[in-house]
Amino acid sequence: MADDESLKMRLQDLQKQLGKKYSFEESVCAIKSIILNNYSSASPSLKKLMYVVVSRVATILQTRYTSPGLWLAGKGLFEEAERVVTASVEKQHLKHCIAKASKHLHDVVNQPEVSVSSQNRGSTYLFEGHLTVDSEPPRANWLVARDLLDNVGLEAESSQGQGEDISPSERLSSLLEELANRSGNTLNLNEAIEASMQEIGVGPRRVPPASKEVVRKLPVITVTEEILASLGSETECAVCREELVLNDKMQELPCKHLFHPPCLKPWLVIYLELDEN
Incomplete structure (x- = not known):
């Protein structure tokens, strides 16, 4: 089994690959495999990094991609991470990610045909999420900020001591x-x-x-x-x-x-x- 330092380096490298659409799904599968095989024996710092990387996957999905395949891969990762984490705040956040992924996949399956009016909203939306290596659509900056702040x-909240009075x-x-x-x-x-x-x-x-x-x-x-x-x-x-x-x-x-x-x-x-x- 790989040591903590090599796993941390691997996770950090995979996190960088998440920003590239063509390598997103492969990176998510690799992160899921690392969590499956190493979480139980990982140090607290490595467990925290795993959670941070999984949270990053959720943020990127919510702000960049609509492809069902990418969301399905993300949902599988969230479910595996939620199964093994023990911190209540982390578990709650991952359940929220799973619910969002499920809703997105349900909406994609049941979405109506694209109308002329929706086409007029701009080509950025139409190609977003397609399996292409073209330029990615602009991120929704308010979502990025909100999710970063939420995480x-x-x-x-999870690390705050009991009874502290912080201004x-x-x-x-x-x-x-x-x-x-x-x-x-x-x-x-x-x-x-x-x-x-x-x-x-x-x-x-x-x-x-x-x-x-x-x-x-x-x-x-x-x-x-x-x-x-x-x-x-x-x-x-x-x-x-x-x-x-x-x-x-x-x-x-x-x-x-x-x-x-x-x-x-x-x-x-x-x-x-x-x-x-």
Whole structure:
């Protein structure tokens, strides 16, 4: 049986392959095999990595693919992982993933014929999920942000000690660090949100304002060709990591970093305990 370090390296490599449509299904099958053969004897850190990779599969399915074959492979992985995990939060999350996969497969089987009106919605939707090596459709950035936030929140909940009294600002700092580690852009994400929350008055020693007021203070800009040229074609939203495209609506923080409004709002609503309205 392979040792923990080699399995971790293998899982990390497979996680990278998930972003390529032609290697997604093969990678999911390999992840499932690793879990089946190694989970029971794995170290806690390796078990956690397995769960993180499985959660990544769920996120990619929900934001990129519609092909029934890919979702069926994902569903099989979720079912195997749910069978072996012991943490209640992880088990609950995986059951949620299984339910989503089942619903998607049911909807695909029972979907009506494509109408002329649906064709007019754009070619991006029509080729999404097809077994092709063409360019993948744009990800739904609000889903990416939501799922990333959900996964971080679930793990934070599972590791939180009993009876701890943590302030919203302390919780934000911890979650920012975790989210930044997941997104691969620790410096930009921490500096952007932490500095900006201070500047708009949502920080230590201050009472958070209502979310409507917070959002209203953040300007929304439309990405133009001039903005793309000045920022660079590979500029990303620091939460969902989706590259900016022409006509994107972006919220500009005081530190001049740009975020999709649906990506930023979960921080204001969930982790600073603001209202959703």
